[in-house]
Amino acid sequence: MTPLxxxxxxxxxxxxxxxxxxxxxxxxxxxxxxxAPMLWREAPAPVRAGGTTL
Structure with a gap:
């Protein structure tokens, strides 16, 4: 067989x-x-003085 x-x-x-x-x-x-990723229309939860959310 010969080479190509x-x-x-x-x-x-x-x-x-x-x-x-x-x-x-x-x-x-x-x-x-x-x-597109789902974007929340709600505002973020308010933060208490101690740093915890409501």
Missing amino acids: PDRTVILALAGTIALVFALVFWTVRLQPTPQ
């Missing part, structure tokens, strides 16, 4: 790298935007 020509190996490596890059780019682009 250099051109074939280089083209196969370039094609593999391009395919991996395309898959990563496609996967990242299809990710939905993350949901």
Whole structure:
């Protein structure tokens, strides 16, 4: 069995790298935007003089 020509190996490596890059780019682009964390609309609990909350 004869070894592969250099051109074939280089083209196969370039094609593999391009395919991996395309898959990563496609996967990242299809990710939905993350949901914003829930923010409480209530004011924080008042603090007593001793440092405890009501």
